[in-house]
Amino acid sequence: MPIAGTGAPMRLFVRRSEQARAEAEFGEFSRTNRDGLAFLSKYFDYPFPFPKYDLVLIPGFPYGGMEHAGASFFNEEAILLRAAPTANDRLRRATLILHEMAHQWFGDLVTMRWFDDLWLKEGFATYMSYLAADRLMPDQGVWRAFYNSVKPAAYAIDVTRGTTPIYQQLANLNDAKSAYGAIVYNKAPAILRQLSFLIGEDAFRSGVRRFLKKHEYSNAEWSDLISAYEQASEQSLQQWAEVWVRRRGLPRIETEWRCDEAGRISRLALRQRDTLGEGGFWPMKLQVLTATGNALRTVTVTIEGESAVVNEAKGSACPEYVFANAGDYGYGQFLLDERSRSALRKRLGSVRDEFLRTLLWGALWDSVREAELAPLAYIKLGLELLPSETDEQLAGAVMANIQTAFNYYLSNEQRSEIAPQLESLFFDRMMKATGQGMRITYFRAFQSVAMTEKARGQLKSLLAGAISIPGVPLRPVDRWRIITALLARDDSEADSLFDSERERDKTDDGRKYAYVAEAARARQATKQRYFDSYLHDQNVPEDWVQESIRAFNSPQQAELTIQYLAPALRALPEIKRGRKIFFLLNWLRAFIGGQWSEQALRIVQAHLRNTSMEADTERKVLEVMDGLERSVKIRAKFANRG
Structure with a gap:
């Protein structure tokens, strides 16, 4: 399928059986590619560097996308969306398309000299995909999506002992697998956004152009990029780059402030420390916000050492709360002080700016993850503010956090008490919210928390067609997700509904969805059969396995699946040897990430103590174990409390 109006010949290749679906999506798909190519060519001041650009959709492709000179391969389901899409789904698809397109310059026109500089292509492709999307889709809140979708994965690993620097020295090609992950895909673009804020957008763009022109059709390394930025900005960036590129981890930034008797700020300062306790400081340019009622003020501050005094704030009205990362240009943990956290729980609903409101909700969620704010308090705040x-x-984003808190951080008693309120809100908004995308968002969240008989009955009524969501027809994948949720909750009718749906949907997609759904069945025999299959049956497609291990390890069934945790850890060498790049990490996220108990934590800790592992595998275990440690810590402090 040719795409017209581009600077280079562009074609879409798709299976004949998916042609009708591709034609339905073709308008938006071709527009993103056409406009994206025009934007990137202009931004880089460099025309598309190859004679043609082909886009190939592949079923079961193990990655979202993969670039080649003059062509990109995509996972078919990432482009031809199976469920009714929200605006976020479309934005996610657009950034994937733009990510692979940006690789034609960063990765193919200029290639990193070796895999230790993998971030030069992956980090830049991610950053440029969001920069391009922001220009092409200005009403979609692209940088809010960057905060919600890109940075959390980097933060999640960078606070753990399993993290690495952006630059990893790799001795041979066999070690290259270990470089792929959130540090190069998610942290690196966040650091590039900080760099653009530090030196200015014009200098940043000029530096990119210098770099591409000087190293076209050849290799480069990170020092070449920093040199180009130093020339463009006329600033020395070696110390900045040495810290951010060669050091692992991130800073924790805290605010300290007090006011005088006249109600004016007498002192406001930022203080930082390394979250891993390894010493050193992180130079960063930030926007610090002070808020008094609806009066908001931001001050630009540079912190280079342990602390920085915000002199410009002295004498200003005493704030209700202070936030150190307005605009989200910084990278680190930006935690609220106790006064600000308390004030925000009362004032958050009155914050009008959507980006700021997003950042403040995120800061409160960080407080939950740090066991400073009770998860039940966060959920109750969501119940109060989500309707408006x-x-x-x-x-x-808030509902995703609520689902995590609900399924992992609450005691059984707390969960049973709050479930009817969550179910009622999510169901009501699923049926009545303005806008199709919002109704779809609530529909997806409702499935995750539907634990009572009433809520499960409502899911079954959706399947039967007795009720319907206005403007949101159930597609096959939606039906299978409902059945998966019912199986995970061990609903009495789930088995018969599964059998009926499998008979009803005999498509290739249907066979895959059935395989995934059955893994959620709360039966010992089913779990054993699936686990044996994961390790010994090479005929099951890897994408089927990768999706089903999440259903297998539903947090509602942690007491049933904990017996597979130790065997899953013992299988890591085999998994690493026989599976694709990202599979091992997804395996750990499923088998460790599906647990929340102290018993499970002891199993993982014992494996680390008693098993000799390759260094990169051990780092991944440490990375994923952090989430389990947090669950145990949060539950120990707040379970059975408000």
């Missing part, structure tokens, strides 16, 4: 939230992207 009009931003689909923010509502989705």
Whole structure:
């Protein structure tokens, strides 16, 4: 399928059986590619560097996308969306398309000299995909999506002992697998955004152009990029780059402030420390916000050492709260002080700016993860404020956090007490919210928390067609997700509904969805059969396995699946040897990430003590174990408390 109006011949290749679906999506797909190519060519001041650009959709492709000179391969389901899409889904697809397109310059026109500089292509492709999307889709809140979708994965690993620097020295090609992950895909673009804020957008763009022109059709390394930015900005960046590129981890930034008797700020300062306790400081340019009622003030501050005094704030009205990363240009943990956290729980609903509101919700969630704010308090704040939230992207982020808190951080008693309120809100907004995207967002969240008989009955009524979501027809994947949720909750009718749906949907997709759904069945025999299959049956497609291990390890069934945790850890050498790049990490996220108990934590810790592992495998275990440690810590402090 040719795409017209581009600077280079462009074609889409798709299976004949998916042609009708591709034609339905073709308008938006071709527009993103056409406009994206025009933007990137202009931004780089360099025309598309190859004679043609082909886009190939492949079923079961193990990655979202993969670039080649003059062509990109995509996972078919990442482009031809199976469920009714929200605006966030479309934005996610657009950034994937733009990520692979940006690789034609960063990765193919200029290639890193060796895999230790993998971030030069992956980090830049991610950053440029969001920069391009922001220009092409200005009403979609692209940088809010960057905060919600890109940075959390980097933060999640960078606070753990399993993290690495952006630059990893790799001795041979066999070690290259270990470089792929959130540090190069997620942290590196966040650091590039900080760099753009530090030196200015014009100098940043000029540096990119210098770099591409000087190293076209050849290799380069990170020092070449920094040199180009130093020339463009006329600033020395060696110390900045040495810290951010060669050191692992991130800073924790805290605010200290007090006011005088006249109600004016007498002192406001930032203080930082390394979250891993390894010493050193992180130079960063930030926007610090002070808020008094609806009066907001931001001050630009540079912190280079242990602390920085915000002199410009002295004498200003005493704030209700202070936040150190307005605009989200910084990278680190930006935690609220106790006074600010308390004030925000009362004032958050009155914050009008959507981006700021998103950042403040995120800061409160960070407080939950640090065991400073009770998860039940966060959920109750969501119950209070979500009904009036009009931003689909923010509502989705808050609901995702609520689902994590509900399924992992609450005691059984707390969960049973709060479930009817969550179910009622999510169902009501699923049926009545303004905008199709918001109704879809609530529909997806409702499935995750539907534990009572009433809520499960409502899911079954959706399947039967007795009720329907206005403007949201159930597609096959939606039906299978409902059945998966019912199986995970061990609903009495789930088995018969599964059998009926499998008979009803005999498509290739249907066979895959059935395989995934059955893994959620709360039966010992089913779990054993699936686990044996994961390790010994090479005929099951890897993408089927990768999706099903999440259903297998539903947090509602942690007491049933904990017996597979130790065997799953013992299988890591085999998994690493026989599976694709990202599979091992997804395996750990499923088998460790599906647990929340102290018993499970002891199993993982014992494996680390008693098993000799390759260094990169051990780092991944440490990375994923952090989430389990947090669950145990949060539950120990707040379970059975408000």
